[in-house]
Amino acid sequence: xxxxxxxxxxxxxxxxxxxxxxxxxxxxxxxxxxxxxxxxxxxxxxxxxxxxxxxxxxxxxxxxxxxxxxxxxxxxxxxxxxxxxxxxxxxxxxxxxxxxxxxxxxxxxxxxxxxxxxxxxxxxxxxxxxxxxxxxxxxxxxxxxxxxxxxxxxxxxxxxxxxxxxxxxxxxxxxxxxxxxxxxxxxxx
Numbered sequence: 001x002x003x004x005x006x007x008x009x010x011x012x013x014x015x016x017x018x019x020x021x022x023x024x025x026x027x028x029x030x031x032x033x034x035x036x037x038x039x040x041x042x043x044x045x046x047x048x049x050x051x052x053x054x055x056x057x058x059x060x061x062x063x064x065x066x067x068x069x070x071x072x073x074x075x076x077x078x079x080x081x082x083x084x085x086x087x088x089x090x091x092x093x094x095x096x097x098x099x100x101x102x103x104x105x106x107x108x109x110x111x112x113x114x115x116x117x118x119x120x121x122x123x124x125x126x127x128x129x130x131x132x133x134x135x136x137x138x139x140x141x142x143x144x145x146x147x148x149x150x151x152x153x154x155x156x157x158x159x160x161x162x163x164x165x166x167x168x169x170x171x172x173x174x175x176x177x178x179x180x181x182x183x184x185x186x187x188x189x
Contacts, residue, residue, distance in 0.1 A: 001055075001056050001057070001087070002056070002057040002058075002059065002081060002083055002087065003056060003057070003058050003059070003083070003087050003088070003089070003175045004059050004061060004077055004078060004081055004083045004087065004088045004089070005027065005030065005058060005059070005060050005061065005088070005089045005091065005171055006023070006061045006062075006063065006070070006073070006074055006077075006088065006089070006090045006091065007023030007024045007025075007026050007027035007060070007061070007062050007091045008023035008024075008063065008067060008070050008090065008091065008092040008093075008115040008116075009021035009022070009023050009024035009025075009062060009063075009067065010066050010067055010149075011062075011064040011065075011066065015149065017151045017152070018148065018149050018150060018151055019093055019135040019147065019148050019149075019150065019151075019152060020067060020093055020148040020149055021093075022091075022092075022093045022133045022135060022164075023062075023090075023091040023092050023093065023133070024062050025160075025164055026091045026131075026133065026164055026167040026168060026171070027040075027049070027060045027061075027062055027091070028164075029161075029164040029165060029167070029168045030058075030060060030167075030168040030171055030172075031049050031051060031060060032168075033053065033168050033169075033172060034051025034052060034053050034058055035051060035052045035053060036051060036052060037049050037050065037051025037052075037058075037060075038050055038051070040060070040062060042064075043061075043077075044073075044076055044077075044080070045063060045064060045065050045072050045073035045076050045077075046061045046062055046063045046064050046065075046073045046076075046077065047061075047062040047064060048060065048061050048062075048077075053172060053175070053176065054176050056175055056176065058175070059077065059081055059083075061073060061074075061077050067114055067115040068114045068115065068118055069118055070090075070115040070116075070118050070119055071118040071119040071120075071121060071122030071123065072118075072122065074088070074090070074119050074122065074123065075122045075123065078123075085123070085125070085127055085128040085129075086128075086129070088128050088129065089128075089129045089130065089131060089171060089174055089175075090115075090116065090119060090128060090129070090130045090131070091130070091131045091133065091167065091171070092113060092115055092116060092130065092131075092132060092133065093113075093132075093133055093135045093148060094111070094113070094132035094133060094134055094135065095135060095136070095137045095144065095147075095148070096111065096134075096137070097132060097133070097134025097135075097136075098134050098136055099134050099135055099136035099156055100134055100159060100163050101134035102131060102132065102133050102134065102163075102166065102167055102170060102186055102187070103131070103132045103134075103187055104129070104130075104131050104132075104170055104174060104179070104182055104183045104186055104187055105129065105130055105132070105183070106127075106129050106179050106183075107126055107127045107128065107129070107130075108126060108130065109126060110126070116130065129174065129179060131167060131170060131171065131174075133163070133167055135148070135152075138153075166186065169186070170182055170185075170186040173185060173186065
């Protein structure tokens, strides 16, 4: 069985360590967990890595379309790999969750997130699993863009490896044990 895992972010070294790229960071961590995962390589609309775990195939996809056009990569790779909505997972940053909290859901609204909004528009529905990674909202009114496009703070960077590991484990639990059990285990504060 094949699973597509999309980590949202922006391409380019200037965005590499920003809060908005936490989806890319989770995929980098997840790749280390998979058996015989290859390096990320350029593909259509994305950088892609393939790996296996417990007999399941994982295709890790980092869209290179910039956040606001993430749906292009999602649609292309779903069609190319012949994978339905229930076997994709989209990982993204979330301003409404405190830093370090994660929320796994089977569907839901974009909640103002431009990447999720574009995916919803392109797919014509919001019925796909997503893992939201809390980045907090420590910014002044009107400074949201500056905040999400800035690197994590010093204190956040100290605990970021643990957060990325927990997210990686949540993705594996979703694919190997199912959405319900994974939600029960990882949607705790």
